[in-house]
Each structure stands twice: as C-alpha cells, then as structure tokens.
Amino acid sequence: MKQDVEPTFFGNLLGEGFAFRKEIMSLISRSSDAASLGAAADGLYSRQSVGFEILKKFSTKTATVAAFDLQMRFVRRDNFHEVLNDVEGANRSGWFLEYHNFYLDFYNVFNPLLGDKARSSNVGRFNLRVGRFYLPFGLNLQTDTHGPVLQLSNERNFGFERDWYAGFWGSINPHLNYDMYYLLGSGYNAAFNGQSGLLGTRVSLSNKYLNEYGLEGGLAFMTGQRLSQHALERSPSVMMAAAGGEVINTMRYGADMRWRHLVPTGSITLTAELSAGRDESDKVITQLYQADYLTVNRKFGASVQYRQFNQGIQGTPAPMSRMDWNGGRTDASIIGELSWYFRNDLGNSNLHWIKLNVERKTEAIQGRQDTILTLQYYHYW
C-alpha cells in the first residue's frame, strides 16, 4: 500500500523519513542573590523562545544510510542570571538565534567496501557522526536535555554540554556500545584558537539492559585541550597555565548509571554521574545524584538532584601530573523540581509541560550562595 508521496526532489526530501517538530519555551526565574544585589526587575530573569527541529533519514532501496538533525531556537533574554538549562545565555542578552543539534549520521559507513559476509557481521558497528551534538561523556548522549530545566553535569564539568565533533559510534557486541570522537573542544562556536581538541570515548551498556532491567550505564574518558572561559576565570593556576590564551589541558574519567524501577503508582529513576580528572594541574571531581518519580499516567513528576563540582584550585601552575590536593573549592547545589505534564510521550516526540524548579546553591567557588526559583512552560510537538 503506497503513501501519497510525490516522486519529486522536494517530495522525496520532505516525504519519507522526514520529521519537522516545533518548540515553544517560556521561562521566568528569580535569583535571591541577584535581587539582593539590586538587579533590574528584582532579580527576575525572562527567557522566551520559539524553535524547531528537522530530522531526515535517507534510504536506498535496501538500507537506511544516513540521518540529519538540526535544532534551532530564537531566544529573547532579559535580565539574565544563570539557570541550570541556560548557562550559555550569559553573553546573549536580547534576541539571539541559537543552534543546538546540528549533525549528520552515516550508518554502516564501511558497507561499500565490504562483502555480504562482512556486512552481516558488522551491522550497526561502524556509524559515523559529524557535527554538533552532546559530549560523549556521562549520560548526556542518551538523555534529551534540550527541554528540561534539570540538567546533567557536562555543562558544569567542561563548560559546554555539546561540541563539534567527528567520530564513530555503534555496538561492540550484544552487551556493549561504544562512542569514539575527535572533538574541537570549543563548545558553542566551531573554532580553533590554538587548542588541539579532545579525544572522547565512552563504552556503555547496550539497550538490551535498558529494556530488560531498566539499566543504563557507561565508562568514559576524555583528554586533550579545550576552550572554556569559565574554567579560566575560576582558577588562577589554570589562568596562568593558559598564558594569556584560552587553551586548557583537560583530562577526565567518568562513570555513570541510571536505573528505572517500577513502583505501584508509577516509576522511580535513580541517576548518578561521577567524574575525576584535571584542568591543567587542578584536580577536578564532579558528582551528580538524582532521583525522579513519575506517576503511572505520566502526568506528574517530582525530581531531586544534588550536584557538586570540586576543584583543587592552586595559586600557581604546576605540572599537569601533579596531584596536590588541598581540599579544593566547591560548587554545590541541591535542586527540587515538580512537573505537570500535559503530554509526556515516550521517545520525547511530543512534550508539553509546566515545571517549577528550585535550586539552592549551598557552596560557590565564585559568587555567593543563592536560591533560584524557576518556572518553565515548554511545548514540543
């Protein structure tokens, strides 16, 4: 039974395998610290946006060979202060056109070089990704953090949660998947400012464990050089090592896990992301723990998260191998969130919610302790 698709170029492009989704986000947030410092509008931050996502899959007669994804938002910000899902907005006052995902996936890229037997034994093993997407570190690659207020730890750990990269992903065997990429290490803008970039790898449990046991998890490693203004500003030794530039020698080891478990009235999900490593000679340790509850009808949710970023900030640069530990300085927050879902589809294909999020910054390397109250309306369809 055929579908009504015109056999024209645009008909093919916009027909089979094409998805177009729209997005509205309205967020207002109040920072007690900003209010006490006499910020405009009594510390009230407004962030409004409209956006879209395009996803297209390309197929031959016998194979789906590639996919393209583009997410963009047009954002209006007034009286910015840092909110969990909008750290990048610090320098984007007023109107700003943002891109988020922008990548191409090529599936089974070695197939043209392989015979049928080799193709058969390597199905799903060598897929190439080029473009901008989540860092291959922690749970971010398997978590859509585009809409929610509550975020994972990469933004705080590296200064960005997405980067420009190229590399391979796929399955190693029925139990394990892998991701291995070269990343520019520049975050939002694709830029070379003297950094060599990052090598990022992650080995994770296959989806079989998610479906059978509700379990996800992985081990990750990231090393190389990146650009991060935040990392420079918070540490004198990192600043001095960068010697007037922005390049930061970086190394991280990470472990992550998420477990979803049914309870009589819904489900509980427990999440943990841990990482250790260094920025220049500063030792860095990141911890994130989160618990989520979702009612069985997927209409109401509650979450609590504790996150801590600890850095052994040193006064002067030392060799990167030096691991002096002085207890360090810490950013820590405890966050609570309530969600009311009008739509909360599996696979995030149709989302519509209101969230109330409260972040209490209990420790801060820069700035002061703060309480940030955020109300978000989000619709993605």
Next chain:
Amino acid sequence: MKHIALLLPMLLLLLLPARTFAAIGCTLSNPAQDLKYLYPEMTTYKEELRQLDQMKNGADLFKKLRARLGSDLDPVYESYETPYTVYSIFKGSDLIGIVHGVNVPGKGGVIQVFISAEPGSGEIKSFFFQRIESPAAKALKKKDFREQFNGLTLADFYKHDYFAVAEPTSDKDKVGRIAAPDVGEAGKQDYQASLRGLRKNLVLLDMFVFGLKYEAYYQRSQESLAKSKAK
C-alpha cells in the same frame, strides 16, 4: 529590525503542521543490534515511516483498525497521526524479513509489542516485548509463551473471533489453543493488552506491507459469526 526579520520566520514555522513524530511512534531503540539478533544473516536494513493520516484512504483504514481490534483506540498511543516504523531486513538484495512494533497501554504503563514476520506470507517469525511495564512482565516475556505465536498469521486471529463464540473447543482455533502464562490476577489486564497489541501489530502490517491480503478472512469470519448468532 534585524531581529524582527528573524522572529517572523520562526513564528511562521510554528504554524506549519508537524510531521511524522506528532504522536507516539514505536521504534526499536537499537535497530541494528535488535535486527541482527533476529536475523543473524542480514546485511542491511531499511526504516520506513508509515502514518495512516498520510496514506490513501487513511481515514477509512483508521476506522478499519478500530473495527478489527474490536475495541476503542487509545487517544494517546493509537491516534490517527501516530507514526509507525516498518523495518525491512535484507540479505544482499533479498528481503528476508519485516519487523514492526506498536505501543499499547497496559495497566502499569506502556507495552511495546514487536513482531518479526515472513515477508511473503506475513507469518509471525517471532514476537517479543521491547518494553513492558507490568507486574506480569516476567511471565509474558518467557520464551515458551511467546513461541506459541510463531507461524500464526492475522488470519488465525480473525478466525479466532468466530471460533471463540461458535466453536470454542475447535482444534482449528490456533489462537484459542495458546496457553496463557501464569500472570495472576494483577497481570490479567496486561496479558489481554499484549494480545491486543499483537493483533494490532498484525492488522497494521496488513495495511502497511501486505496490501490487506487478510481482509477476506476478517469478512468471512464476521459473516460466519453473524450466521452463527442468527441461528
């Protein structure tokens, strides 16, 4: 002014109709791995999206779906705009299998029912759950329960409609002879939802892939049932 010029097109984009993923689809979470497990000899696979509202006679097919399931459709998981993904599996250039999944609402949450089918006959090669949120999950996922469905077609489900009423002890009722797993009282609803999901999967595959080849069985079964009731 520059910003207004950017904002206007973005606002206009919001007016465009959403495509494909406007409702809940059911896709394999790791197709390459899952399909390779089902078809070890495969070399490639192709994903094709199917959506009733974009098909010729889609509204008519949607009505037929409801009638052939014999129950109301869930507004969240079974809407007219729900997208479905059909996976065609190839060995070289030969089509060796079809895989398709559906979501059905269960007591404890969603149940994702997948089947792999023979491309010529539409016979079930295997039936499995990708996701099942249910107290009966363990029992329903047992191989010896699921394997009872291997070799059945949509015709067997349509025939069962007649046999269940008119000849409940008939040996010809292949679906009626399926031994239910021990799911307890708490799991009965999800057992029924799983059977309904399996039937829905076959009905949709008949529409998407097999050109309604089993429609005659449905008609015949309904006619026989009507005659039987009239006696």
